Amino acid sequence: TQFSFMTCLVYLHQAGPVTPSRIVNHTGMDKMMVSDLVKTLIKKGLMVKKENPEDGRSFLIEPTRQGEKITNQAVRKVEAVDILFF
Numbered sequence: 001t002q003f004s005f006m007t008c009l010v011y012l013h014q015a016g017p018v019t020p021s022r023i024v025n026h027t028g029m030d031k032m033m034v035s036d037l038v039k040t041l042i043k044k045g046l047m048v049k050k051e052n053p054e055d056g057r058s059f060l061i062e063p064t065r066q067g068e069k070i071t072n073q074a075v076r077k078v079e080a081v082d083i084l085f086f
Contacts (some may be wrong), residue, residue, distance in 0.1 A: 006071040
């Protein structure tokens with residue numbers, strides 16, 4: 001779940017600011033699951049939470065450099081396994 005979340009976050013962040021609601025809409029994940037993932041991934045140092053200047057009721061999330069690096073490494077490994085398996 002963390003891998004899917006981070007992959008989505010890194011992908012969406014390339015096009016602009018990301019809110020947890022945007023992750024929910026893009027992935028179909030449950031809101032509470034996304035909320036728990038945000039807390040967990042912040043604690044792990046893989047993402048950060050920032051104020052949303054456009055909407056005071058929500059916040060923005062973005063991957064840290066480490067989070068983006070680890071996610072991109074994991075994507076390459078998953079793609080390699082996918083090629084071998086299929």
